[in-house]
Amino acid sequence: MVQVAVMGHGVVGSGVVEVIMNHRDGIMKRSDAELNVKYILDIREFPDSPYADKFTKNFDDILNDDEVKVVAEVMGGVHPAYDFTKACLLAGKSVVTSNKELVATKGAELLQIAKDNNVNYLFEASVGGGIPIIRPISLCLAANEVIEVAGILNGTTNFILAKMIKDSMSFEDALKMAQQLGYAERNPAADVEGHDACRKICILASLCYGKHIYPEFVHTQGITKMTLADVAYAASWGGVVKLIGQVKKLDDGKLDITVEPMLIEKSSQLAGVDDVFNGILVRGDSTGDVVFYGKGAGKLPTASAVVADIIDCVKHLKERKFVFWEDGDGSLVKPYEKTEYPIYIRAEAEDKKAAAEKAAELFPDMKVIVRADAGENEFAFVTGSMKVADQEKTIAALEAAGVTVQSKIRIAADL
Amino acid sequence: MVQVAVMGHGVVGSGVVEVIMNHRDGIMKRSDAELNVKYILDIREFPDSPYADKFTKNFDDILNDDEVKVVAEVMGGVHPAYDFTKACLLAGKSVVTSNKELVATKGAELLQIAKDNNVNYLFEASVGGGIPIIRPISLCLAANEVIEVAGILNGTTNFILAKMIKDSMSFEDALKMAQQLGYAERNPAADVEGHDACRKICILASLCYGKHIYPEFVHTQGITKMTLADVAYAASWGGVVKLIGQVKKLDDGKLDITVEPMLIEKSSQLAGVDDVFNGILVRGDSTGDVVFYGKGAGKLPTASAVVADIIDCVKHLKERKFVFWEDGDGSLVKPYEKTEYPIYIRAEAEDKKAAAEKAAELFPDMKVIVRADAGENEFAFVTGSMKVADQEKTIAALEAAGVTVQSKIRIAADL
Numbered sequence: 001m002v003q004v005a006v007m008g009h010g011v012v013g014s015g016v017v018e019v020i021m022n023h024r025d026g027i028m029k030r031s032d033a034e035l036n037v038k039y040i041l042d043i044r045e046f047p048d049s050p051y052a053d054k055f056t057k058n059f060d061d062i063l064n065d066d067e068v069k070v071v072a073e074v075m076g077g078v079h080p081a082y083d084f085t086k087a088c089l090l091a092g093k094s095v096v097t098s099n100k101e102l103v104a105t106k107g108a109e110l111l112q113i114a115k116d117n118n119v120n121y122l123f124e125a126s127v128g129g130g131i132p133i134i135r136p137i138s139l140c141l142a143a144n145e146v147i148e149v150a151g152i153l154n155g156t157t158n159f160i161l162a163k164m165i166k167d168s169m170s171f172e173d174a175l176k177m178a179q180q181l182g183y184a185e186r187n188p189a190a191d192v193e194g195h196d197a198c199r200k201i202c203i204l205a206s207l208c209y210g211k212h213i214y215p216e217f218v219h220t221q222g223i224t225k226m227t228l229a230d231v232a233y234a235a236s237w238g239g240v241v242k243l244i245g246q247v248k249k250l251d252d253g254k255l256d257i258t259v260e261p262m263l264i265e266k267s268s269q270l271a272g273v274d275d276v277f278n279g280i281l282v283r284g285d286s287t288g289d290v291v292f293y294g295k296g297a298g299k300l301p302t303a304s305a306v307v308a309d310i311i312d313c314v315k316h317l318k319e320r321k322f323v324f325w326e327d328g329d330g331s332l333v334k335p336y337e338k339t340e341y342p343i344y345i346r347a348e349a350e351d352k353k354a355a356a357e358k359a360a361e362l363f364p365d366m367k368v369i370v371r372a373d374a375g376e377n378e379f380a381f382v383t384g385s386m387k388v389a390d391q392e393k394t395i396a397a398l399e400a401a402g403v404t405v406q407s408k409i410r411i412a413a414d415l
Numbered sequence: 416m417v418q419v420a421v422m423g424h425g426v427v428g429s430g431v432v433e434v435i436m437n438h439r440d441g442i443m444k445r446s447d448a449e450l451n452v453k454y455i456l457d458i459r460e461f462p463d464s465p466y467a468d469k470f471t472k473n474f475d476d477i478l479n480d481d482e483v484k485v486v487a488e489v490m491g492g493v494h495p496a497y498d499f500t501k502a503c504l505l506a507g508k509s510v511v512t513s514n515k516e517l518v519a520t521k522g523a524e525l526l527q528i529a530k531d532n533n534v535n536y537l538f539e540a541s542v543g544g545g546i547p548i549i550r551p552i553s554l555c556l557a558a559n560e561v562i563e564v565a566g567i568l569n570g571t572t573n574f575i576l577a578k579m580i581k582d583s584m585s586f587e588d589a590l591k592m593a594q595q596l597g598y599a600e601r602n603p604a605a606d607v608e609g610h611d612a613c614r615k616i617c618i619l620a621s622l623c624y625g626k627h628i629y630p631e632f633v634h635t636q637g638i639t640k641m642t643l644a645d646v647a648y649a650a651s652w653g654g655v656v657k658l659i660g661q662v663k664k665l666d667d668g669k670l671d672i673t674v675e676p677m678l679i680e681k682s683s684q685l686a687g688v689d690d691v692f693n694g695i696l697v698r699g700d701s702t703g704d705v706v707f708y709g710k711g712a713g714k715l716p717t718a719s720a721v722v723a724d725i726i727d728c729v730k731h732l733k734e735r736k737f738v739f740w741e742d743g744d745g746s747l748v749k750p751y752e753k754t755e756y757p758i759y760i761r762a763e764a765e766d767k768k769a770a771a772e773k774a775a776e777l778f779p780d781m782k783v784i785v786r787a788d789a790g791e792n793e794f795a796f797v798t799g800s801m802k803v804a805d806q807e808k809t810i811a812a813l814e815a816a817g818v819t820v821q822s823k824i825r826i827a828a829d830l
Contacts, residue, residue, distance in 0.1 A: 006435035019558050019701050030557050030737060130702035132551035139550060143434050144447050269708055272687050286434050286719035287545030293684055293706035304701035307558035319734060
């Protein structure tokens with residue numbers, strides 16, 4: 001019988017206990033090992049819980065109990081989750097987590113401590129909720145060089161964009177709806193500003209390329225400026241706008257890593273990922289494109305991924321999994337202004353005809369796109385691939401000619 | 416240094432050697448173990464191969480070499496692959512394979528032998544080519560009851576159907592094109608009659624439900640009777656026709672398992688799986704729907720999955736993976752005539768109006784659907800859910816009233 005502790009009894013934490021208790025027979029059968037939740041750590045009181053006798057407010061109860069071999073950290077946030085995780089690993093306990101913020105900011109250090117203490121630090125639930133993605137990348141794709149990973153990694157923003165695309169709802173109304181449905185938090189910044197997606201692409205990039213990519217190395221832009229005009233132009237171009245977290249290995253060995261809204265073609269496997277779903281494309285040199293799709297969040301999907309990691313630890317108590325990356329200093333990352341890609345631009349000008357001519361002169365590969373109900377002074381176009389620094393210079397030149405650029409959105413030509 | 420043997424130097428086998436040799440550095444880095452291909456078994460001569468010195472025609476060279484710890488069986492077919500695999504496992508060598516026919520017909524026996532000899536028998540490449548699916552199901556979804564698996568498991572038939580749907584090509588022309596492109600074999604029966612998809616759903620069902628489901632337990636129907644008329648009606652109904660391999664756990668604990676063309680709604684994640692791609696939906700009680708998409712066949716994708724299994728064996732030389740199922744006698748499978756589902760019917764009658772009235776009387780929940788360019792005497796409708804036995808009786812009654820039923824296709828209402 002392996003004793004497990006669950007730190008945190010919020011949405012995911014209560015789900016972890018529920019999944020273990022509901023699936024004990026199946027888990028026992030499959031894992032050849034019995035497991036039991038011995039402690040649940042939370043500072044709150046849960047007197048009505050059927051597991052009331054397991055609750056503790058004292059982390060030392062877990063730390064000092066040698067019977068506890070596996071700890072699930074589902075508290076979220078960096079402190080005290082970081083300190084607790086570190087202490088558990090140092091004490092020879094394996095830790096599994098859904099805490100993407102912690103993995104994205106402290107992963108390399110915690111993985112090294114796990115290695116030094118011959119225990120595991122697993123985090124399948126930190127990306128894609130219930131979608132298996134960490135393990136498929138690290139195991140199944142072991143025989144591939146990963147050329148690119150691109151994903152819809154945040155369900156909340158995808159829900160908002162889907163409402164804008166399908167129901168012509170404004171960003172503000174769609175956000176309100178997401179909050180009413182419980183998909184978005186009262187302070188939605190971590191989602192709508194792209195920080196959540198950034199943490200996830202950092203974890204995937206670190207896993208694929210072996211060095212920690214910290215969030216501060218990554219150009220991150222959310223969806224707060226997205227308008228229905230842009231959504232309509234995307235449709236007329238033949239695609240949709242999605243918030244994409246992407247990392248691509250460039251020919252010079254550097255990584256083009258970013259989180260930003262992108263225009264993707266209708267035929268892309270990511271274009272059909274709607275509502276709160278996530279979709280992650282992994283492009284390997286041998287395997288080609290593989291796409292993983294499912295619920296990226298939610299109590300039971302996320303909890304079941306945490307429990308799968310617990311089972312894996314219980315099965316391999318004396319053996320380390322090979323999930324690992326070294327610390328990184330950002331030198332792998334191509335500076336954002338040096339990356340290049342095509343863009344979509346929407347602009348306004350008093351003299352639309354003259355402005356469009358100026359745009360055609362400044363952006364030689366540009367193609368005008370149109371939409372129904374466009375404003376009188378509005379025009380839009382897409383360009384060929386350009387360095388970000390050149391995009392900015394050229395846009396400045398366009399604006400100097402009396403044009404107001406209202407949107408610039410990256411085009412993901414290869415998704 | 417772990418020595419590996421590759422049995423078979425066809426498309427997949429040569430890919431396995433290529434992937435290992437191209438990725439040696441990355442594999443070494445990731446797996447903390449060096450591996451080397453010591454033998455390649457084939458009865459043919461490959462004098463120009465850069466690995467000519469590794470070839471042998473004598474299986475005993477591999478069997479009797481204690482240095483060889485892992486063997487990749489990529490010969491295909493049941494004999495002699497079965498005998499060779501068995502001998503290797505009995506000799507304490509782990510075996511990995513892409514051979515779905517062997518796993519589907521002899522899996523339980525070979526898994527038992529592997530267990531008894533404390534070695535591994537892994538077959539990630541047997542389903543979905545380069546798509547990770549066996550490992551995600553067995554590991555990541557360990558904390559789920561799998562309610563249903565449904566997939567587009569055969570790229571050749573999916574290519575043919577996509578050509579029919581998108582380019583209004585006839586079945587015969589699309590098959591010819593698939594043959595010209597090398598997607599279909601000269602004798603295409605295993606693909607177009609559904610046998611290949613059947614082997615794959617058998618493997619997935621055995622894995623999910625713990626008992627071997629043999630192909631002979633599974634109702635299997637191919638796509639040879641598919642017509643452009645049916646494709647057009649499917650579109651007017653709001654969906655597409657796909658060849659689906661499906662296993663569903665019913666309330667009575669039995670499995671509804673089948674391979675047959677099905678009408679699926681446009682909004683289904685499987686509807687967008689085109690060309691030679693595969694897509695597999697796994698529905699778990701905790702995780703909800705998870706979909707895996709990618710190239711289901713091809714030299715490098717399949718080879719990379721084989722190599723991933725080799726790496727896994729090398730990493731865990733002294734430890735067994737928990738991929739296992741017992742033998743099965745078919746008692747888990749619901750007899751096909753007792754399963755129930757809605758159907759689409761296309762029929763012809765001299766007096767179309769009277770026939771439609773008769774159909775409405777016999778199938779009380781039916782809804783007529785129409786298409787452009789329908790034949791003068793043609794009509795079509797969809798029904799509510801009915802037992803297969805009742806479908807057959809009711810169709811017989813309709814035919815007794817002078818109606819000729821030309822197509823009956825299952826509707827997958829839940830995909």
